[in-house]
Amino acid sequence: MPVPKVAERFTGSVNRLTLGATKEDGGTRSATVTVGGARNVVYGGSAADTGEKPVIAMDVLDSKPEDWPDVLVEPYKDVLDSPGDWAKKCVEEFGAELICVKFDGIHPDKNDRDAAHAVKVTEEVLKAVGVPLVLWGCGNDEKDNEVMPKVSGAAKGEKCLIGTVTEDNYKSLTAIALADGHYLITHAPLDINIAKQVNILTSDMGFPLERIVTFQATGALGYGIEYAYSIQERQRLAALTGDKMMAMPVICDVGYESWRAKEAKLTDAPGWGDPADRGPMWEVATAICLLQAGVDIIRMRHPRAVATVKNFISQIWT
């Protein structure tokens, strides 16, 4: 009797979307990035079912970070004041496939920078690099609603990924992202039910489901990674079994979350090993773990961590 085939097959798939608009497409990007398309879980099914390779979006902050540990500052020390040069370094030296401009500096509790600053940063980064951009607000609803529509307009037609919108604050950014031809990040606080609801709400406004990427919130290794993992896995299984409201590619924020961990940044801990390795390793472990759950875009920070994760991806997604 032959051994039966036990590989699971699914009827649904993750949406495939292409970020970035080249000249022919009305933008100025030199390259586009396609994500999504998985028709099975990671390691499941045939090679044809794996979909597009996950990609790494390297973080560039709009304002010089004040609280980064030395290990993380070191590779960027010459460019932290200049988002354009910073982005260029990420792409040319560290192989970033996307740049995520994180507008921390506009937060009222941080630098409280205005929309003109954010627009200037956006234009600078667009000019400096040819890869598609992710444009990510500061998380303060009022300030994001004031600034992010202007950022969206500054990158009009470039098919950026812009966000984030939440259950309580989705209308203005959804409308402007639709008008400016961008893709949208829907954001839920580690809650699968809210995640689905945000997708429904944005889609009710006429935003196409095929242009949404979901962010379920990320927990780093030791700081809630199991919640992030199980929610991302659940979303992926829902996508694969045909739930169109959950069939979006997934983005996760590994860089910020990993470097919040004290194990990543504490220098005075001889028993924990060399701090120069520990931080990047924390980022790598978090990223590689979440990749198994089904992730399409990973936001990361340290160049060594990026190189290691890229190497891992290239061996699994051939």
Added chain:
Amino acid sequence: MIIIAERINGMFTNVKEAIAEKNKQVIQELAKKQTEAGATYLDVNVGTAAADQEAAMQWLVETIQETCSTPLCLDSQKPGVIAAGLKVVNADNGVILNSTPLNKKNDEEILDKHIEMAEQAGPKASIIALTMDKNGVPQDIDTRVAIAAEIVSKTMEKGFDSRRLFIDTILLPVKVPNAQVQSGNILTAMDQIKYLADPAPHMTVGLSNLSQGATERSLINRVFLAMAISRGLDSAIADVLDQDLMNVLATAEMLMNKQIYSDSFLKVYSSANKA
């Protein structure tokens, strides 16, 4: 849930007349309305009145396909009528052959014929097989399960994927004398049928049959639907235009963790359910 919308059936007067008068509009409107309401498949049954059932089946299939691409479920007790439909059907998104018993007194091989027809129709063609054989519809649980097991083993012998097989446990009208015990029996049978293959065959029922001739038809249908979903029912031939029924369906599936809850779960159910 795979919902096979029941309304394009010659048993309904407006459909019967539309077939007789070749009135495309009536059929196409039903096709569109049922698709919008959440049908995964559209059942197509010419009824018994049509003079030439094979021609009527072909006319219905072509008429529906002019207006929507929802896959079809070709419904007849006569293999010739289904075969006629298969000649003109677009099976790219799937097609269901509805239905065949395990065997018949005058046709021992009818299940094999249906499997062969489905194989020829393409990789997405499925069959509905009834838990009934040449002795008729069984009254007890064990015989129902035994017939289902024979159907499953026959499809396995033929290398036919169990995911392309729907087992219909045959719902009898609850109002028929002595039939009231059957709905409970069917639920118990479902508990066992789902373990006959891995992956399990689909389980379906002709839901509206249950309330034939009874009062409170919609209520009877939807309560049984919820009960059966809790036992593993994953398909039904049903009235998708009955909004109460569809709401129960969405809620039961959500409660069984088949759909992720969201505050708008009722609203999105039908769109999330498309094949």
